Amino acid sequence: MNRPAPSLLRPRKAPKQARSTATLEAIHTATIQVLLAEGVGRLTTARVAERAGVSIGTMYQYYPHKQALLFAMVERQLETVIGFMLTAAEQLRGQDVGTVAEGLALAWIDAKTPESEAFRALYGVVAEFDLAEGMGQALAQMTEVFSGLLAAAPDAHFADCEAVAFMLAVIIGGTVRMLLDTAASPDNLARLRQELPRACRAYVASAR
């Protein structure tokens, strides 16, 4: 669709002085701000640079082009969530399937809620470029983790453990995304926190 060669998406160079790490950070937060204030379609190099308080040329020292910047932002956020989920998974190992399901749902919510605005902004980027594949890979990775966790539960007797894990990942991921995407009210977020874990518990129980 719109995917350049991977090598072209890599950052151009890493910062070596304190000064430049600060600029890079400024660029990143400016990107999110512009994304939220104007949308993907109106995110331009000039606007980001201005809001970051740097010149356009500076941006191009770190990223070969706009896409590379946006791609880096998405990847960064993805890694954050995955890392968060991996540590959460460790703590759930060995628990019964109901608790595992609840715990995973809560972990996912907690991973995304604090920076929900950033996530919302970046969903647009994922849609604009062909980054759905990356999302698919992340989904597959989560499925594997979930599957291992379910299999390790003492009360596990699934006909198709893999399928249940997959469905769990899709339910959790899709549900949370839908709410963040529509900029849900705090009310609805509270509902989510209360109901989603219960739903997940009910699902795995019914599939056992």
Place this chain on the structure above:
Amino acid sequence: MNRPAPSLLRPRKAPKQARSTATLEAIHTATIQVLLAEGVGRLTTARVAERAGVSIGTMYQYYPHKQALLFAMVERQLETVIGFMLTAAEQLRGQDVGTVAEGLALAWIDAKTPESEAFRALYGVVAEFDLAEGMGQALAQMTEVFSGLLAAAPDAHFADCEAVAFMLAVIIGGTVRMLLDTAASPDNLARLRQELPRACRAYVASAR
């Protein structure tokens, strides 16, 4: 974010001869094709016109600008789904809550699967412009319908019927969207068809 006044989003005129309805149709399908082949960011008036086999000026007879065309496409698809769901809801009225939940999940899947490519293409448009609000409204409407349906079930004893209906809508909508968005394999779609209804049934049962 990026939302023009609603009046500017309306089509410019309706077709009065057979010829022009054909052109409009061509423009619409060309839009989807370009969206899928190139992405929202590379969808230009020229590209759409060329693929539709009409001139640029023709497009501007029907839509005052690009946004209006895209907005119309999204609205059209939204209405299709809502209509589909409303008729499905009628047939489920009076059934027990488990069957209702299953039926709604299946109906949603059946509404979106046949034109899954078009939906995938349009998600990008929703993200690019500030159409999440419209999605939110559709979600609210679905919640209301679901809620009425659950309340009418003979075995309904919910603490908070509204909350359950909301959650059901979010689970179904989010899950299906996540799969379509990542261009899921037929395997995974089959899993969805089998597991999502079960998950919904289990959820409402646990919430009763």
Place this chain on the structure above:
DNA sequence: CGAATATATGAGGGTTTCCTCAGTTTCGGT
């Protein structure tokens, strides 16, 4: 047929956007 209406055309003006590069400023170590 012939007038009135509906529909289609596409070159081009004006604007926006991406990204480069030659030159300047700041930093870190000696």
Place this chain on the structure above:
DNA sequence: ACCGAAACTGAGGAAACCCTCATATATTCG
């Protein structure tokens, strides 16, 4: 204090894009 490396600047070339308008063709109907 001094120098080489790192970081920063921003005007402007080149390309892409949106949309208009004067003109041309097709359709309908009295």
